Amino acid sequence: MTLEILSWVCLVAGSLLGIIGGIGMHRFPDFYTRLHAAGTTDTLCAFLFLLGLGFQAGLTLASFKLFLIFAFIFFTSPTASHSLANAAVIGGIKPQLGSGKD
Amino acid sequence: MMYTVAAIAILITLALALARALLGPTVYDRIAAVNMFGTKTVLLIAVFAFMSGRTDLLDIALVYALINFIGVVAVLKLVEHGNFYTEGKTADEVNEE
Numbered sequence: 003m004t005l006e007i008l009s010w011v012c013l014v015a016g017s018l019l020g021i022i023g024g025i026g027m028h029r030f031p032d033f034y035t036r037l038h039a040a041g042t043t044d045t046l047c048a049f050l051f052l053l054g055l056g057f058q059a060g061l062t063l064a065s066f067k068l069f070l071i072f073a074f075i076f077f078t079s080p081t082a083s084h085s086l087a088n089a090a091v092i093g094g095i096k097p098q099l100g101s102g103k104d
Numbered sequence: 105m106m107y108t109v110a111a112i113a114i115l116i117t118l119a120l121a122l123a124r125a126l127l128g129p130t131v132y133d134r135i136a137a138v139n140m141f142g143t144k145t146v147l148l149i150a151v152f153a154f155m156s157g158r159t160d161l162l163d164i165a166l167v168y169a170l171i172n173f174i175g176v177v178a179v180l181k182l183v184e185h186g187n188f189y190t191e192g193k194t195a196d197e198v199n200e201e
Binding site: 006009010013014016017018020021023024025027028033036037040044047048051052054055058059062063064067068070071074075078079081082083085086089090092093095 | 106107109110113114116117118119120121123124130132133135136137139140143144146147150151153154159162163165166169170172173176177180183184
């Protein structure tokens with residue numbers, strides 16, 4: 003029962019974070035703010051989802067695989083965000099400053 | 105029940121990311137949206153593995169995570185340099201030679 007509640011809490015929190023990231027990705031005004039919304043929520047969202055599933059799996063091979071997926075996403079998600087921002091700077095995308103109504 | 109809620113939330117996020125990938129004014133917006141789409145797809149496969157009780161599907165989620173990262177970095181390198189074999193030169197420098 004306790005594990006059920008912990009799973010629910012983790013999965014619902016992860017879902018909320020994911021949807022917040024999606025809304026930010028959809029509504030923010032320029033590339034860097036969109037990348038900020040996606041990049042910061044991605045890792046924690048994945049962590050909460052995989053932790054919630056891990057509570058259901060217990061100490062089995064499945065939870066080890068979940069840990070492997072988490073370890074990989076933990077390192078690659080910030081790396082991908084960084085290289086995206088780097089490529090955009092090199093590609094000449096300027097951040098939008100001020101209110102955007104000039 | 106719990107897996108259904110999680111899967112629906114992921115599907116909503118996928119729809120928002122897909123909208124950005126289709127609308128995105130620059131190519132970098134599209135790549136960022138596809139990167140987010142890929143990460144959420146990994147989570148969707150993991151949730152589906154538990155929903156259907158076949159935890160072998162987690163292997164597919166793991167492979168998808170690997171492919172997603174390598175794909176995004178490869179596409180970024182292609183966009184940055186114009187092709188894969190120029191050793192850091194831009195497309196214009198290669199065309200001048």
